[in-house]
Amino acid sequence: MQPIDGERLNEEVADLYSEYLNPGLAKVFRFAGLGVESRAEGCYVYDATGRRFLDCLGGYGVFSLGHRHPAVVQSVKDQLDRMPLPSKIMFNEPQARLAAKLAQVLPGDLQYTFFCNSGTEAVEGALKIARKATGRTRIVSTLGSYHGKTFGGLSASGREVYKKPFLPLLPDFEQVPFGDLSAAETAIDEKTAAFIVEPVQGEGGILIPPAGYLRGLRHLCDRHGALLIADEVQTGLGRTGFMFGVDRDGVAPHIITLAKCLGGGVMPIGAFSSTPATWDAAFGDNPLIHTSTFGGNQLACAAGLAALNVIESEGLVERSRTMGQLLVERLRAIQDKFNGFITDVRGLGLMIGVEFAEPDYGELTVTGMIQRGVIAAYTLNNPKVIRFEPPLIITESHIDEAARAVEESVLAAQELVVSIA
C-alpha cells in the first residue's frame, strides 16, 4: 500500500471544501494552517501528516471523555453488531436504559427524557413543550446567549449577527441581560412560558453569573407559573466541575437540555428532560406530539450509557474541578506577565475563558497555539475571548504543555502587535 502523502491530502481536501462545501470556511482553515484531521486518541488529534495537536477545545465541549474512549467505542461496536437504528415500532432497550440512568443523575425531579440528535434540536423540543405545557407563548432568554441555529434556537439566542439575515424569527421571544435578576424579574410575568438560560454562557464568552442567579430565576418562574429551562448542552455532565451547571446553585430546572458530550465523544445525541408534571402536560394527550426518526437510536444511546458510566467511574466531575483550578492558575500567571494584553482569565471547572484587550490579540494567540500544536478557539459571540474546554481526562503534564504554548503564543502575538503599531 502506498503511504499517504499528508501534505497532498491536506491540499486536496481543502480544494474540495472550496469547491463543494464552504469556500469561506476553507479560507479560514487554510489561514490558520489547519490540515485534515485523520486520527484522534485521548487528548490528542493527529492530522494527515502525522502532526499531533493537544485538544484544548474538545470539540466545544463534545470530548469530555477524550477522543475514542475505549469503553464508549466498545459499547458502540457491540451495539452496531446487534441493531444500530430503531424500527420505531418496538421498545428500544438502550434508549430506555439511558433515560433511566439520566433520571438517576439529573437534579431534582427531572425524570422523563426525549432523545434527539443535536443541541439545537434539544432546545427546539424544550421550547415546544414549554409552550404546550403552560399554554403560553412568551420565551425569555439572555443577551449573548447561544441556543443553536434552527429557528427556535436562534430566536432564543442573543446575538444579532446570526439572527438578522433570517428575520422574522419566531414571535414572542425577548432577551434580557445575563446574570441580572432584576431584569429577569421585569421580564417574567403571567404570559411567560419559559426562561431559557445557560448556567455559564459558553459562546457568549465563558460568562459566569453571580452565585444565586439560577436559584433566583427558579423562584421567579415558580412565582409566575413559568418554566425554567437550563440549556446544559455545553455545561452538562461535569464540564463546570459540577455534574450539571445548575448544581452550583443547588437548584433544579423544570426542563434541561443536553447534547455534546452525552454521546461520549463517539456518537451525536441530544436530549431534553423534564419533570413528570411538565411532561404530562406536554405529551399526556398525545405521545407523538414531538418525535424524531433518528432520535434515541440504539447506537447513540449505547454511547450515552457508556459515557455516563465512565463519568462516574473515572470521577470526571471532580477531575474537572481540580484540573480546572490548575489550568486557571497557570493562565492567570500568564495574564500577570502580559497584563493589559490579557484582561481576564475566568472559568468554572474546565470551561475556561481568556479575555484579550482586542479580538485580534486573541486570534493571533489562537493561531500561534495551533502552530505550536495546541487547539483552542475564540467564542462565537465574543471574539475577544478564547476558550479552553479540554477533555476532563486531561493531566498535569498536558496542562504544562498547553500553558507553554499559550505563553509563547501570547509573547509572539504581543511582539507582532508592538512591531506594527
Ligand code: PMP
Ligand atoms: N445550546 C448551547 C448552550 C450550545 O453551546 C450549543 C452549541 N454550541 C447549542 C445549544 C447548539 O448545539 P448544536 O450545535 O449541537 O446544535
